[in-house]
Amino acid sequence: DAGVTQSPTHLIKTRGQQVTLRCSPISGHKSVSWYQQVLGQGPQFIFQYYEKEERGRGNFPDRFSARQFPNYSSELNVNALLLGDSALYLCASSPRFQGGQTQYFGPGTRLLVL
Amino acid sequence: AQTVTQSQPEMSVQEAETVTLSCTYDTSESDYYLFWYKQPPSRQMILVIRQEAYKQQNATENRFSVNFQKAAKSFSLKISDSQLGDAAMYFCAYIWSSGGGADGLTFGKGTHLIIQP
Numbered sequence: 001d002a003g004v005t006q007s008p009t010h011l012i013k014t015r016g017q018q019v020t021l022r023c024s025p026i027s028g029h030k031s032v033s034w035y036q037q038v039l040g041q042g043p044q045f046i047f048q049y050y051e052k053e054e055r056g057r058g059n060f061p062d063r064f065s066a067r068q069f070p071n072y073s074s075e076l077n078v079n080a081l082l083l084g085d086s087a088l089y090l091c092a093s094s095p096r097f098q099g100g101q102t103q104y105f106g107p108g109t110r111l112l113v114l
Numbered sequence: 115a116q117t118v119t120q121s122q123p124e125m126s127v128q129e130a131e132t133v134t135l136s137c138t139y140d141t142s143e144s145d146y147y148l149f150w151y152k153q154p155p156s157r158q159m160i161l162v163i164r165q166e167a168y169k170q171q172n173a174t175e176n177r178f179s180v181n182f183q184k185a186a187k188s189f190s191l192k193i194s195d196s197q198l199g200d201a202a203m204y205f206c207a208y209i210w211s212s213g214g215g216a217d218g219l220t221f222g223k224g225t226h227l228i229i230q231p
Contacts, residue, residue: 033218033219035218035219040223041223041224042118042205042207042221042222042223042224043159043205043219043221044221045217045218045219045220046218048216048218055216056216056217056218058217058218088157090159092159092219097216098211100147100166100209100211102149102161102164103219104161105151105158105159105160106158107156107157107158108157108158110157
């Protein structure tokens, strides 16, 4: 079975631009979460989506938004990019919306903002 | 807010020996889950082991086992018979069960594990 996939793998943008990152969950998984991992730190929670609805949001500005599609894939959008948005963006999927569900991570998208 | 602390930024162990990685957490909840994830240089986060807080029995997965001390809010990972492939960043993570996962996983800062051949 295919794991969580993310695209693109790497991305370079300039300050002020907008970026869209994509994630496809494991087949059968209905919940997708997004995390930001700055170099040298643990991942930080951005969003969780389940059945196309936002179920949780971390402490990130409104420049960050996401959505989930009927096939349970998801997009993360970041507007007005700042240098500090440079990070590895991880997507994780889980079967259902429950705290104890194991989250399975994708390989990530490396975003560099110049 | 929940916090997860990994006090060892880096650990080194000889191949075939045993190493223990420390993790403490702070929460006012009684029902939660704890995880250890491994992140090798390829950057893919891989689940190592999962522990339900309501279970007193410590979780084990082959060479990996945990020492879960709920009262002390401690969750250490023991790796036995260390192998070169175990070299990676190890992250301890917490999630509140009753919240439905809406708060996401809270991660520690990680411990860099080096395996000496």
